[in-house]
Amino acid sequence: MVDVGLRDPKPRSLWRRAVPLGSTALLVMLLSGTALGFPSESKTAGVGVVPAAAGAPSAPSPSPDTEGAAQTPEEQRNSAAVREAFQRWEGGGSFYDILTDDAVWTITGSSPIAGTYTSRQQFLDEAIEPLSERLSVFVKPTVRGLWVDGDTVFAQWDGHGVAKDGQPYDNTYSWILHMKDGRVTSAVAFFESSVVTDLWERVPGSN
Helix, strand or coil: CCCCCCCCCCCHHHHHHHCCCCCHHHHHHHHHCCHHHCCCCEECCCCCCEECCCCCCCCCCCCCCCCCCCCCHHHHHHHHHHHHHHHHHHCCCCHHHHEEEEEEEEECCCCCCCEEECCHHHHHHHHHHHHHCCEEEEEEEEEEEEEEECCEEEEEEEEEEEECCCCEEEEEEEEEEEEECCEEEEEEEECCHHHHHHHHHHCCCCC
């Protein structure tokens, strides 16, 4: 399962050439999903075709002049840490072990779990657990790509699970992960809110 669906996170200078990643300007461009030639994509990873998450930033396309761009040691550590977390998840473990205890996780959109969680435990208790209890087969990821710029990793992946009513749960996710010492300290997550809302309406939780 090593590197299944993962591209080498090379186009670092594509982002940096336009504007520093941490600036408000680039964040606006990421949220728009149209700047820097970011393509809009559809989900085609063998679990049915669904639109990419509404409002989510699409992954940057490699540019001919950035294909060979070297990563800094920090970028290598960060991309490796996220790659290993996804591989752990694919193998039956938890991705979220990579979060610091005080990690801030923001879920965009209008789903029942949208909002900002100010600790790893709050996020697990109030977002992941309510999702998990509605599924008979929890979400497994197929990673489309990872891209890195300094202390920030951009991940795009498809998730597939099965709800307790037997219907498939398919969604496409885009995550912006801010890293420190190989751990995620904050994140912004984008996905199709209507898919989660529909699951909540069909399948009751324990509460």
